[in-house]
Amino acid sequence: MSCLSLWYLWLISIFRLALATASTTKTTTTAKSEASSSMDDAFPVLLIGRDGRGNYYVNSTFGTPSQFQRLAIDIIQPYMNLVSGINSSLWEGSYIHNGVPLYAINESTSSIPVSPGQIYELSYIDGRAVNCTLVTDDMNFTNVLAENSSTTLLTNLVEKEDDMQFDSGSLSLSNVSFFNIESANFETLGLLGLSGKITNPGSDIDSSQYTENSYFLSLLKDANFIESSSYSLWLAGDTSTYQTYTDPIYKCGKLILGGVDPSLFTGTLGKFDLIPYVDPVSNAVSIGYPIVPLGPIYIVSSSGQSLNMTSKDFLSPALLDSTSSVSYLPTSTIIQIAVQIAATYVESLDRWLVQCCMADMGVTLGFRFRDLTINIPLRDLLSATYDTSTNTSMFFSSGQEACFLTLYANTNTGLNILGEAFMKNIYMAMDLEDNTIAIAQAKKVRDDGLAEEVNETNVSTAIKKIKSGYIPYAKVMNSSSTKNLTLYPSYRSGYMFTVPGQLTAAYSNGVITGAGRSFYDTSRTSTSPRSSSSQFDSFSVSASENWLNSSNGTSTVSGAAVCLSNPYTLNGKSVAFPTRMVSLLLLSAFSVLMLL
């Protein structure tokens, strides 16, 4: 249509945070010449910030006159949600937070209650629940990028198609339907839902009962702003650590609507069919959730030594979740990781604790997805124990500061969830029309704000359109073993069972004591073959008590590097000194191969 012909602007998405390097400049120049010759579409790119509570959000305004709103990027549900500022009496006993911008429906002349008086009860698959009303109003994203557009094109790039407007700094939409949250069982802000539609007949969450105006990506597609309902997401500008976690970051990510930006990832962009989710109550099947086939997990020390934390045949569906600050994995895997990093479990806190100095030891967790490996620095899995109300942190009896491990047993949720630590290390693209997802290792931004230099000459840096059934730059990685995989969540018990006694500790008065000690294997002398490598339900723990006590601050620890003790096999050999066998219950009900 006419609007397409006006779109000569080719938005080259580069690291905003990295304009200074010579290499970046060079890349940009290359990209520009390519772009001007072959491409004529513009992609709206929403800038993402992170607030001091760990929420990734985009700025927007709703209503007339406009009311400022923050919407958290929420990839596991399809709706837009705002937090109602009208009936604050309804918040009693709910967790709506004071600092969050609220939407006052009575102060917007363009607002329309869709079915007045009706309360919708939405329960999302991660356990979050909201009670809300359905409202229609106008909205406007106020931080839309138009990177490197020339001035003339910029002035031309004010597109109007029906009710939508996209210019260099903002993207506005009319008649958007959204849920106005009156109460919630979690601390929430507004939400920008980006998942596919949900099938669950008879429940308020079922997508078939709402108009297309309820789906942000559908709205954009209907107005020809994007070719298919699709997006890609990059959050790797978030370089926070456990020490700086509560500092807000104003620009740390990008939401690219309808396109893939190859400058935001390294290595292969692996494409997978989305794994269907079966509602445990209704048995209704939804295919729009970002659920990927998680394969073996391993740990890599700074010296490059690696060990499997799961059986080599491990394969289980895992939900990617941009709203979860923690991740949920099988108990057995968390225990394996805890053994390697000397973490201890404190039952009274229901948390794993580890020395904060582990953050600096160069340890990485590798997550396999078929032929693709995503590396997550252990540093990203630690959070501070600092408590603002008491102005103290927790310490081990050795005097080392303690950090929480942000890994929880999947028995809490009934499904594996890969949360923030994972999300900020990947680049992901979703094609909601073809129900596929592509993920890659995100290109990182260094602590000084400059992009890591990667030698990628002759690599195209043009943003390309996602079309239905086609994610540009992606390589298909499906296999017959993942073909029939279905996520059927197990019962949420919340009960952390069978943590070996050796791995537990007590907590009182800010100090973690008791068995809290290292399990670094410093005494392995000889080894012998192990019969089977598939013994996922049992493993051996070798305890040595001297590590924590002798280690004395970061320098000692980092010098020690990570000495791995192999729970499975070590070069085909097994451990011969006194060990303690620990049996774990396998979460066998957890992931199910179903014949569809």
Ligand SMILES: *[C@@H]1O[C@H](CO)[C@@H](O)[C@H](O)[C@H]1NC(C)=O
């Ligand atoms: C959102 O708006 C606030 C207030 O204007 C601003 O400080 C912040 O940088 C913006 N964040 C993003 C990601 O646009």
Ligand SMILES: *[C@@H]1O[C@H](CO)[C@@H](O)[C@H](O)[C@H]1NC(C)=O
């Ligand atoms: C606020 O909630 C009360 C009780 O649920 C209801 O009677 C009242 O109509 C609500 N007011 C508005 C403005 O929604």
Ligand SMILES: *[C@@H]1O[C@H](CO)[C@@H](O)[C@H](O)[C@H]1NC(C)=O
């Ligand atoms: C909207 O409702 C709030 C709370 O009920 C009230 O404080 C405010 O004055 C109302 N605004 C208008 C324009 O009616």
Ligand SMILES: *[C@@H]1O[C@H](CO)[C@@H](O)[C@H](O)[C@H]1NC(C)=O
């Ligand atoms: C959207 O917001 C931008 C920036 O605040 C503003 O310039 C633009 O006029 C707004 N668009 C509409 C339709 O309100």
Ligand SMILES: *[C@@H]1O[C@H](CO)[C@@H](O)[C@H](O)[C@H]1NC(C)=O
């Ligand atoms: C916007 O909403 C109004 C009121 O519901 C309706 O009359 C109008 O047709 C809608 N416009 C579009 C483009 O959907």
Ligand SMILES: *[C@@H]1O[C@H](CO)[C@@H](O)[C@H](O)[C@H]1NC(C)=O
């Ligand atoms: C929603 O409303 C129902 C019925 O009033 C109530 O039982 C439930 O606890 C509410 N949920 C939330 C999240 O407030």
Ligand SMILES: *[C@@H]1O[C@H](CO)[C@@H](O)[C@H](O)[C@H]1NC(C)=O
């Ligand atoms: C670890 O996993 C890899 C594949 O992920 C496999 O090739 C290797 O044999 C496994 N090692 C052991 C000791 O199980």
Ligand SMILES: *[C@@H]1O[C@H](CO)[C@@H](O)[C@H](O)[C@H]1NC(C)=O
């Ligand atoms: C917290 O404790 C530190 C010393 O441990 C002190 O310097 C700081 O002033 C305290 N902050 C508050 C808000 O009390």
Ligand SMILES: *[C@@H]1O[C@H](CO)[C@@H](O)[C@H](O)[C@H]1NC(C)=O
């Ligand atoms: C980039 O290439 C140069 C020379 O070809 C090499 O010295 C350098 O180590 C490479 N850097 C990376 C990050 O691969």
Ligand SMILES: *[C@@H]1O[C@H](CO)[C@@H](O)[C@H](O)[C@H]1NC(C)=O
């Ligand atoms: C997947 O399902 C199809 C059709 O039901 C069946 O033929 C095939 O054997 C299954 N594949 C696996 C790996 O279970």
Ligand SMILES: *[C@@H]1O[C@H](CO)[C@@H](O)[C@H](O)[C@H]1NC(C)=O
């Ligand atoms: C631990 O550190 C203290 C001072 O920081 C030092 O006096 C002591 O010798 C160290 N102990 C060991 C075992 O390194």
Ligand SMILES: *[C@H]1O[C@H](CO)[C@@H](O)[C@H](O)[C@H]1NC(C)=O
């Ligand atoms: C955008 O392209 C122009 C040339 O048209 C170049 O001078 C400028 O540096 C580029 N902008 C950025 C942010 O790289």
